[in-house]
Amino acid sequence: MAAPQSEAASQPSVPDYMKDPNAVLGDVDAEWRNTRPPDYSKTRVFYSETKRRKHEAGSLPELVENLVKNWEIEASFKTRLSDWRTIDHETFTFAVNDLKPCSAEHMLRVGTYNAIISPCKYYDPEHSDFAASHKTFKRMMPAFAWEVLEVHSGPPVVSFKWRHWGEMKNDYVGQNSNGEKVTVKAKGQLIDIEGVTVAHLNSEFQVTELKTWFDSNEMFRQMDPDGSAIKKTVG
Structure with a gap:
């Protein structure tokens, strides 16, 4: 059962990045990748047209959703860690599927993807740096929307189910764990994945710890359901 909608909304000092999904885009003094804040307008339109949930304004699900969206912007596009407002710099860690947690510094170096x-037969992070990984996936899927589906507990430990989805507009081209080039042709496939996250927040609603569980291979299975791209791989 989802937590009461008014729990977080009743807090008097909720930061702007929990009220507005684009709050950190206004941080003009931050150091941005490509020298300026990114343009999320197409993604926001795609989100509004294809989302499953319509959260009540000021509700806990909306506040959590906004926090994560602003965190993703910072992790993907702010190149100076001191400019990240959504995390506690002293304690932040991020872990996927119970693997060893990584630091914000590590994420800043390698990229969110x-x-x-x-590593799998389609992609291996060891063969793709920050810039290459973002080029690969953002070119393939120009609008990759994200939403909160359910919130199961409120601050300071927020657990929630989420959805990440988009349309494969352009071909996927990547390098797999064997060092082979893999190409998957774009056919307008819908990529739609879900997962669960537990976020620990401090008293200022900054993230101190993120733990996420999802199957990253599900994206590739939806991209290439019959596995034909692998059979055509060229080293």
Whole structure:
């Protein structure tokens, strides 16, 4: 059962990044990748047109959703860790599927995709740096929306189920764990994955610890359901 909708909303000092999904895009003094804040307008439109949930304004699900969206913007596009407002710099860690937690510094170095995707026959983080990984997936799926489906507990330990989805508009081209080039042709496939996250927050609603569980291979199975891309791999 979801937590009461008004728990977090009743807090008097909820930060802007929990009220507005684009709050950190206004941080003009931050150091941004490509020298300026990214444009999320297409992703936000796609989200509003295809989301499953309509959260009540100020509700706990909406606040959690906004927090995570702003965290993703910072992790993907702010190049100076001191500019990240959504995390506790002293304690933040991130872990996927009970693997060893990584630090914010590690995520800043390798990128969000490389921090969450496990090596497989389609992709291997060891063969793709931050810039290459983002180019691979953002080119393939220009709008990759994210939403909270259910919230099961409120701060300071927030557990929630989420959905991440988009349309495969362009071909996927990556390098797998054998060092082979893999190409998957775009056919407008819908990529739709779900997972569960537990976020620990401090008294200022900054993230101190993120633990996420999901099957990263599910994205590749939906991209290439019959496995034909692997059979055509060229080294």
